[in-house]
Amino acid sequence: MITVHTAAERPDLWKIGSEAPPVWPEYNRHGDVLNQWWGLLDEELPEFQFVLYDDGAELVLAQGFTGPLAWTGQDEALPDGIDQAIEQIFAQRRSHAPVSALCALAAEIPQGGRGHGLAAEILSGMRKIAQRNGLRHLIAPVRPSWKERYPLTPIETYVRWRRADGQLLDPWMRTHERRLRLPAGPGDRAHRPGRRPRLVLGTQRLADPP
Numbered sequence: 001m002i003t004v005h006t007a008a009e010r011p012d013l014w015k016i017g018s019e020a021p022p023v024w025p026e027y028n029r030h031g032d033v034l035n036q037w038w039g040l041l042d043e044e045l046p047e048f049q050f051v052l053y054d055d056g057a058e059l060v061l062a063q064g065f066t067g068p069l070a071w072t073g074q075d076e077a078l079p080d081g082i083d084q085a086i087e088q089i090f091a092q093r094r095s096h097a098p099v100s101a102l103c104a105l106a107a108e109i110p111q112g113g114r115g116h117g118l119a120a121e122i123l124s125g126m127r128k129i130a131q132r133n134g135l136r137h138l139i140a141p142v143r144p145s146w147k148e149r150y151p152l153t154p155i156e157t158y159v160r161w162r163r164a165d166g167q168l169l170d171p172w173m174r175t176h177e178r179r180l181r182l183p184a185g186p187g188d189r190a191h192r193p194g195r196r197p198r199l200v201l202g203t204q205r206l207a208d209p210p
């Protein structure tokens, strides 16, 4: 059985999850704003970080990262992207401001554990964390996980690509759309690229250039 445990409840399991090999592509590990805050998530907001645990096999399968913030429910009031979301989360936490939404920040499944449907379990875990903390909304500044495969395609185009069956091409966005029952359609308001996406400055030297 797969169970959800927060870093506050089971720091031992959280530590095991955190020691797993990095899951991110290199560029993604250099967020100028995000990196200032990332290491403080389990220190200051341990009840919002969690692992998926396989009780039978006694294995940590995945980690979920989230944080609470105030949101009115209006599109216009959404944070501009994950950088602004994480700044808002820490500012509101530190000032004890009332919060109403849970913001998904990341899902991490080690390479060997992918492709078994765990992505949806992580989103269910986030839903549970929101409910436990009395948060009415779950919002997600999603990183489309296959975008790097199409470097020449503008993000505005990529996020709207759909397969012949009508589902989104991007697997991680597709999981969100299906699992969170997002409204799809011509407006596609759920798939609007962030107004101020994450800032990553730098040059990446590719080991195997395309």
Ligand SMILES: CC(C)(COP(=O)(O)OP(=O)(O)OC[C@H]1O[C@@H](n2cnc3c(N)ncnc32)[C@H](O)[C@@H]1OP(=O)(O)O)[C@@H](O)C(=O)NCCC(=O)NCCS
Pocket (backbone or CB within 6 Å): 023, 024, 105, 106, 107, 108, 109, 110, 113, 114, 115, 116, 117, 118, 119, 120, 142, 143, 145, 171, 172, 174, 175
């Ligand atoms: C994104 C991530 C959490 C998804 O987890 P996963 O185990 O690969 O996903 P799942 O097995 O639950 O599958 C989710 C969808 O992706 C598809 N998928 C997964 N691996 C695939 C592959 N190798 N080829 C094609 N489709 C694939 C699944 O078919 C599924 O879509 P479907 O339900 O429409 O069939 C995981 O890949 C990961 O940790 N990546 C690195 C970190 C990251 O990018 N996190 C997301 C941003 S926060």
